[in-house]
Amino acid sequence: MKHRGGKVKEISGDMFSPIYIKFADAICVTTNGVVKKNGKAVMGAGNALQARNTFKGLALDLGRLIKKNGNIVQIIRFAIIHGKKIPIVSFPVKYNWWEKADLELIRKSLIQLLVEIKFNQWKKVILPRPGCMNGKLSWLTEVKPLLELFADDRIYVIDRSKS
Numbered sequence: 001m002k003h004r005g006g007k008v009k010e011i012s013g014d015m016f017s018p019i020y021i022k023f024a025d026a027i028c029v030t031t032n033g034v035v036k037k038n039g040k041a042v043m044g045a046g047n048a049l050q051a052r053n054t055f056k057g058l059a060l061d062l063g064r065l066i067k068k069n070g071n072i073v074q075i076i077r078f079a080i081i082h083g084k085k086i087p088i089v090s091f092p093v094k095y096n097w098w099e100k101a102d103l104e105l106i107r108k109s110l111i112q113l114l115v116e117i118k119f120n121q122w123k124k125v126i127l128p129r130p131g132c133m134n135g136k137l138s139w140l141t142e143v144k145p146l147l148e149l150f151a152d153d154r155i156y157v158i159d160r161s162k163s
Helices: 018-023 046-054 056-069 105-121 139-150
Strands: 009-012 026-031 073-081 082-092 127-128 155-159
Touching: 009 056, 018 082, 018 105, 026 046, 026 105, 046 056, 056 073, 056 082, 082 105, 082 127, 139 155
Parallel strands: 009 155, 026 082, 026 127, 127 155
Antiparallel strands: 073 082
């Protein structure tokens, strides 16, 4: 697979707002690989919590997928948001919710996301800054340089802290 790399496209705001839902072909949610005894994935902070609170049953859907396929990039479900059907995609940044985000996992997730983008012919995908809030990684010194090696012009990295 060819990696185009280059400058990361950055946007800011709430990725679930009408303007971004209308704009995007898919929305990523940063996740971890922990599934609780009740079958629900741990989605207790950041944009994962926002997604879990927005879409009833999302944590259970993701928990089932993690048990079946592992902690990988995958479409959790299609959701109707502001009248548009859009895929909600898991983007693993941690193995365990309590750990610091893992740069190697982010790299693997980015490569998996690029495969999904190509397969699904998505033109615009929104990705929160992976591992930069609850994952405790630095956007400027750790994550952005990594994304610039692999990401291409179809990925828009959103910073909700500026909204």
